[in-house]
Amino acid sequence: KKIEHKSAMLSLANAFNKKDLSDFIERLKKFLNLEEKTNISFIGEPKIDGLSLNLLYENGKLKTASTRGDGKIGEDVSNNIINVIGIPKQLNGWEHPKEIEIRGEIFLNKKDFIKLNSNLQEKHKFSNPRNAAAGSLRQLDPNITKTRPLRFIAHGLGYTEKKYMTVNEFYSELKLWGIPNSNLTNTFNSIDSMMDYYHVIEKKRSSLKYDIDGVVFKIHSYDLHDRLGFVGKNPRWAIALKFSAEKTSTKIIDIDFQVGRTGAITPVGRLEEVNIGGVLVSNATLHNFDEIAKKDIRIGDIVQIQRAGDVIPQVIKVIEKAKNRNNIISPPKFCPVCNGNVSKE
Structure with missing residues (x-):
């Protein structure tokens, strides 16, 4: 009707x-x-x-x-x-x-x-x-x-x-x-x-x-x-x-580590869930620990994230720092999967 x-x-x-x-x-x-x-x-x-x-x-x-x-x-x-x-x-x-x-x-x-x-x-x-x-x-x-x-x-x-x-x-x-x-x-x-x-x-x-x-x-x-x-x-x-279809801002709730097939450890930001281009996003790659230090990314910060195509979103920059900032995330000394020693190449 x-x-x-x-x-x-x-x-x-x-x-x-x-x-x-x-x-x-x-x-x-x-x-x-x-x-x-x-x-x-x-x-x-x-x-x-x-x-x-x-x-x-x-x-x-x-x-x-x-x-x-x-x-x-x-x-x-x-x-x-x-x-x-x-x-x-x-x-x-x-x-x-x-x-x-x-x-x-x-x-x-x-x-x-x-x-x-x-x-x-x-x-x-x-x-x-x-x-x-x-x-x-x-x-x-x-x-x-x-x-x-x-x-x-x-x-x-x-x-x-x-x-x-x-x-x-x-x-x-x-x-x-x-x-x-x-x-x-x-x-x-x-x-x-x-x-x-x-x-x-x-x-x-x-x-x-x-x-x-x-x-x-x-x-x-x-x-x-x-x-x-x-x-x-x-x-x-x-x-x-x-808002931009590919970019938005959200909060970093936590940072943890993913171990790839080659054994490389990648830091991943866990985010307050947000919609980018019709897709709900709750994780973003932080690439590596040098990148975290360079961009000064910490838990509780408001960050700008970007999603291009079907790749996992990435954190571009910090927009607003958390009031009580934690220390910057350091590489783990032990593998989060097998607990073996970690070395930097």
Whole structure:
């Protein structure tokens, strides 16, 4: 069954660096006929890597739930969201708009994804939490969907019969109604503060319970949303500043040693699990002990890792040193497998 959205469900244009973000802001000012020095107020939040969902509430009661589809017409998944955490059938409180569309993401926490996959046969396993969330929501049998620990977080407003002035005003209502939104949301009026936020969120990425693939910046004022409108299927008033597909940052939890076929001992960093290019990564090679010393890598540090192709990810550099740093890891005196003496060639 298909459902027509009351307001178009747009997809965001992407930015990949500071210049892209600067160009975006410049285009906004040009369209709005603002002077270059004029500051625009933005709201920023992590971009959850999930499946977009549109919830229609009538007088506080959930009427339908649908996927984005082509932006105008989506797939009816109303029977499959009954047990989703964060979607109340009845909004809290008593003053609700006659009709309102609330947009957000369906997702799985990383731990829930690992647990789900561990109970599936190899051929039915999902490659990442996003695919698991999408596959679970679109199940033909709603009883299977009910067993999956899906969650919802709101981030957008579609059609509404109530006039909101700012995004924060709408988000305040969401909290009153019992619908979660990001607790990492912030407001900005300069590109430098926006980039600082982007880097802060990138550092937090591996420690968050769910996958994110960037940061969304959108204009705070709904009046400006209306003035700006959209181009193609993208709103002019928002952009997604994406993380690199091959690089990200995470924390080194431990460093241990692997013994290869030739007897060579390689140090391996055990990481806070993080998604790179659709693959969950929890280990990275540190190459050798000279490399560890050269890059000054220690347990507890936040590091940048890179994954190229199917090779094991590698640690590129330390981004943030641990507060109480341990001594640098030294080569073991005895083989971790056979306990024999170790010598350096």
